[in-house]
Amino acid sequence: MGIEGKVVAITGASSGIGRATAKLLAGHGAFVVLGARRKDALDEVVEAITTSGGTAASKATDVRRRDDLEALVAFAVERGGRLDVIINCAGIGPISRIDALDVAGWDAMIDVNLRGTLYGIAAALPVFSRQASGHVINVISTAGIKMVPTMGVYGATKNAVRTVTEILRQEAGPHLRVTEVSPGMIATNFGDSITDYPTKAMIERQLGAIAIPPDAIARGILYAIEQPPEVDVGSIVIRPTAQG
Template identity: 55%
Template structure:
């Protein structure tokens, strides 16, 4: 396989990029930015209608995108998404493990189903993405993982211990993967602070949801800021691996 257009080249144009959680928030912003810069996108999310609308928007604006309904907590869904990239475009350059949920609550509430959802999506979803893409990257001899963590992966606060634990895990898994990857693969972690996305919708405890929404409305940065950080990590030359970017609103403590 030649080097043109794959992860051995700098820039974004013509790179084949999978984005999970692509139908809203950071995933949607990243899809629009990367499409504008010439990437060939493979979009996955559970929200089929929004996903289809995003795919059609990108194509109507002259970009390239295919999409498939994807639940990252199902390994077979991630395998199918990676296969779709290879079937449609012949390779895979970048996997952005972006899908995540944040139904935070005090541990005393014993919202065990919410804990399991965060583990299944935030942590196991990343592992299933790695399991789907790593063999492809090894065969090709190139590839890049971009795993979305959080500033909660650096600091734990009350009510967020399980969420924070899953994001600490994303950082640990990513760093281990980086060390195992060798000199042909790249691994980047993006750790955003408060972002203007619908993340509060999954918070089941009303007082926490209202508090987070007020904080978001006052402090949050736009998802496009995180998308630019993702683009920066992807566009570097092949011998440069941006290991982690922590990006916060200036007003966030």
Template identity: 50%
Template sequence: MTVVSTTPTSKVVLITGASGGIGEATARRLAAAGHRVFLGARRTGLVATVAQDIEAAGGVAGHHALDVTDRGSMGAFVRAARDRYGRVDVLVNNAGIMPLSMLEALKVDEWDRMIDVNLRGVLYGIAAVLPLMREQGSGHIVNVASVSGHRVDPTAAVYSATKFAVRAVSEGLRQESRDVRVTVITPGLVTSDLTGGITDTAVRGAVEGMMEIAIPASAVGDAITYAVGRPADVDVSEIVIRPTAQG
């Protein structure tokens, strides 16, 4: 990773779920573009390593423990970033889980967890940064959804519901905002560890069999970096990014 020096236009970007996958790739891409990144995740050892790698390559990165399902944890994450950098320009609500299953399997605990992480976590992130951005008179909230937020497939009913909801919340916030930009990033099949959370072995095997066409997480990081880098009067409302071979 080649890192450019930060400039007066570099932004302070907070990223949730930054210990791996899309979050990690996005952190590396943004840091390479000269932005200052602040990384949050439950896996504190992994997220610390990502931040250290970025700094070793010449970037600017900090990290903090974060559980997006805990409103207090989200607030502490945002305060730590503001204390470190003096402001918060961008929040990338990336943390998510995908324990797919048929509804008849009645994996209610997994349904609850998806709602907590994928939807409530996004709302807690918005609640934590929006007052600061309003006070600054500028800001950018990037919410990571999924192509499952445009379609519903068997085993994905609850997951899709959370991602449809993320798109709805994002569009509502966009319409309410004149000084805060809102972007939805909508990935298709991406190489990540999301499939590891699927407890139904048959479903996990089927999904893993589809992953041979998956695009790298860095491709999504590039899309986020593009949206973040647009001028303040340009709102990139949604980017759908998926493998060419994905139906």
């Protein structure tokens, strides 16, 4: 048990759950390789980790580009000698009512939430196959469990990832672990991508009232990784006790 020395690639690592997870795993001895679009924000996370005695590296990564995910995984293997875990954490949520017809927002969520996760899986699986070991962790959402207005397309992308994750788990064989983590209302910058003002105001009120810190999700991810190789934690749901 334990994660000391494990090489972990994390997308969406410049903020929110990805950043909290990177800091926690590094604090437990993992070498974390961080990917996100904002290199300056990534550098700040790396500096915080190394200042605290951890080890980290970063590479600018746009999960909408398959080449970027392949480059991130190759960078992790180059720097760490192997890849033990990939955490597909990048996600956006420009949610709105379906009849608002925010087609650009739909496309963006499909590209980042679904396609980005698939690209991460596609980049990591060949490495895991060569090693005969590996762990895929996909950060999903409780929006894919409980259907609520304004989250139709967002929830659909998350349910698609849930389906992919479960089928991958069934297909994986004995040497690959697969975990899906579904956060509820978490204190992140989720509302930043929402352009529909009434929806944005509603979400920000809910976040302000009941959201829990991203560290709560990071601890769940740590738990899944630190289990013995023969233990596969398939699904974790973490939400505020006040969330319906």
